[in-house]
Amino acid sequence: MKLFNKVAIIGVGLIGGSIGLAIKKRRIAREVIGVFRRTSTLKKALKKKAVDRATLSIKKGVEGADLIILASPVFSIPGLAADAVKYAKEGAIITDVGSTKGWIVGCVEEMMGAHKMVAFVGSHPMAGSEHAGVEFAEGDLLKSAPCIVTKTARTDGRALDKIKKFWKNLGADVKVMSPASHDKSVAFISHLPHIVAFSLAGAVPEKEMAYAAEGFKDTTRVASSDPNLWADIFLTNKNEIMPAAKVFEKHYKNIARALSRSDYAGIVRILKRAKSKRDKLRDP
Amino acid sequence: MKLFNKVAIIGVGLIGGSIGLAIKKRRIAREVIGVFRRTSTLKKALKKKAVDRATLSIKKGVEGADLIILASPVFSIPGLAADAVKYAKEGAIITDVGSTKGWIVGCVEEMMGAHKMVAFVGSHPMAGSEHAGVEFAEGDLLKSAPCIVTKTARTDGRALDKIKKFWKNLGADVKVMSPASHDKSVAFISHLPHIVAFSLAGAVPEKEMAYAAEGFKDTTRVASSDPNLWADIFLTNKNEIMPAAKVFEKHYKNIARALSRSDYAGIVRILKRAKSKRDKLRDP
Known part of the structure; x- marks a missing residue:
């Protein structure tokens, strides 16, 4: 049946x-x-x-x-x-x-x-x-x-x-x-990455894009998504996206601060923590 | 020969x-x-x-x-x-x-x-x-x-x-x-995306990663790169990366501000500009 x-x-x-x-x-x-x-x-x-x-x-x-x-x-x-x-x-x-x-x-x-x-x-x-x-x-x-x-x-x-x-x-x-748990998860693993990718694609001067290799293409791929579709998503999940964005900003500023101080060991420590998390998603 | x-x-x-x-x-x-x-x-x-x-x-x-x-x-x-x-x-x-x-x-x-x-x-x-x-x-x-x-x-x-x-x-x-032109280009199209990807991978709570789909994987792929290799790169190109990072922050904050104001038209406008740039790199 x-x-x-x-x-x-x-x-x-x-x-x-x-x-x-x-x-x-x-x-x-x-x-x-x-x-x-x-x-x-x-x-x-x-x-x-x-x-x-x-x-x-x-x-x-x-x-x-x-x-x-x-x-x-x-x-x-x-x-x-x-x-x-x-x-x-x-x-x-x-x-x-x-x-x-x-x-x-x-x-x-x-x-x-x-x-x-x-x-x-x-x-x-x-x-x-x-x-x-x-x-x-x-x-x-x-x-x-x-x-x-x-x-x-x-x-x-x-x-x-x-x-x-x-x-x-x-x-x-x-x-x-629950809808609330869902919205918190996707704020981190989907909505925030879209905001970051749109920001990155927006920030790069057009003339530099001639040299874009795979890293840039991957990181900004979702910035080719439909703007209206995503404006809907961002606005309807604003309450979860805003706190997730704060967490991203904290991590971003940690790298920027370590770099401005030329703190080699600090940078390596931050990158290692991020890598060990991302590595868990790697294809075998 | x-x-x-x-x-x-x-x-x-x-x-x-x-x-x-x-x-x-x-x-x-x-x-x-x-x-x-x-x-x-x-x-x-x-x-x-x-x-x-x-x-x-x-x-x-x-x-x-x-x-x-x-x-x-x-x-x-x-x-x-x-x-x-x-x-x-x-x-x-x-x-x-x-x-x-x-x-x-x-x-x-x-x-x-x-x-x-x-x-x-x-x-x-x-x-x-x-x-x-x-x-x-x-x-x-x-x-x-x-x-x-x-x-x-x-x-x-x-x-x-x-x-x-x-x-x-x-x-x-x-x-x-020239080495200087090279360093300015890669600050935008390679080094900055790596910083952003490392920040994003670092920011996402581990338990949320179970729901990661292709968007998250693409956006953070380069966060699996070698931390020592990239610490070298960041430090030796600090003078170009720091100003590129400021441009990224401006674009990121524009989206965050429009979202906090629930400015639908503003968000769509920003996303459209980013998309039109990124679309130029799309595979046919």
């Missing part, structure tokens, strides 16, 4: 499109329908075979779906959830893929109130790249990627289990946590 | 070993001899076939060599150059692969004084990775890599031409500039 009969993906870009491809590849649902804002994207997604069917109507997309996935920029998610709830069938599950969870889950749960017919579970599959658009979608994007699923006092247990199973079936490495 | 008869590489690690492999692959010299400090590295390099012959004696390595390449950490280069000059034959050329050029070229030219028998030309092949050691050496490491060759009032024209030709034959994209 398939996990779902009909899955609707609202917003079929890099992530939504990759989810569609993975569902089809792994035969997790009978049918995947994509909901689009623009005909141009709709055509691209059909050509890529990221969805089985496509529509510009939320109503048509959502009707009869067992699972509704909101895969659009953070600020648009609560509004789309409200639209989806209107047309969703009894027993449907709604999830999202937004990069901040406290704000989204809070807004959606508040909006849904005591709605018993439809369940909402927040998700954050931590995959993607600096690219945007369904043309970059890949069926294996979620394979081995961390995927955080959120649990709150209002989360429906049956829906939570089904969402966990869904992401696991797509190949992701699923962890359950 | 081969470009060189005998090439001596002093310090056969990631870069020195890759140069040895490339010389042999492209048949640029008749013989490559490696000079080592440790027998363990010597054995690894011979096993990897990074050099034809190996010795622990600088005298033996340098004697009769047409080209002597100093491929050891920055602070050790002037001392090794002084040793090499003692045993070098008339007409030999010495170059290095150090990541800062002002300090190295200044020290070596000062040491050599009016020595007419041996020429020195500074080089910086901008290849490598966060890995260290001859076991990671690759014959194609320098292919398409930027390679800066320095020219000063004291640089011998014939030696400069030969060194340019040498790196070109190894597949590198050669640019000639």
